[in-house]
Amino acid sequence: MRALIQRVSRAEVRVAGERVGATGPGVLALVCAMQGDSGAEADKLAARLARLRIFHDEAGRMNRSLIDTGGGALVVSQFTLAADTSRGNRPGFSAAAPPEEGQRLYLRFAEALAGHGVPVETGRFGADMAVELINDGPVTIWLEIPPAG
Known part of the structure; x- marks a missing residue:
């Protein structure tokens, strides 16, 4: 499972002009389930995101996590993180999980993150979404948990 994490001052996602999710200080997590992923990877x-120390402490060092700061997370599905750009000019997405499985794992990830005490809002799986954010730092981190086995 893959995620692109952006530390944000705020972020929101809209579908057809309607705001469906938002967060204040915290993270925007763009999430992609890959072929072979299971609930264990989600x-x-x-857990990794909840504990990722990317927020400043009193000394100005990145030493605090979402759990420490009480920051929120806007979780948005993004199958294009599975893009294979190794050949030609058109990315391939065959490494992404099938849509039904991708949705199940995306929702499981959001629920698991909330289970760590992180306030979570989401986008709408499979929708054409408009995401707006103010990247804080900027801090952008790639996280990946490869499938077991």
Whole structure:
């Protein structure tokens, strides 16, 4: 399972002009389930994000996590994180999980993250979404939990 994490001052996602999810200080997590992923990878990725120390402490060092700061997370599905750009000019997405499985794992990730005490809002799986954010730092981190086996 893959995620692109952006530390944000705020972020929101809209579908057809309607705001469906938002967060204040915290993270925007763009999430992609890959072929072979299971609930175990979703749970591990959520735990990793909840504890990822990317927020400043009193000394100005990145030493605090979402759990420490009480920050929120806007979780948005993004199958294009599975893009294979190794050949030609058109990315391939065959490494992404099938849509039904991708949705199940995306929702499991969001639920697991909330289970760590992180306030979570989501986008709408499979929808054409408009995401707006103010990247804080900027801090952008790639996280990946490879499938077991």
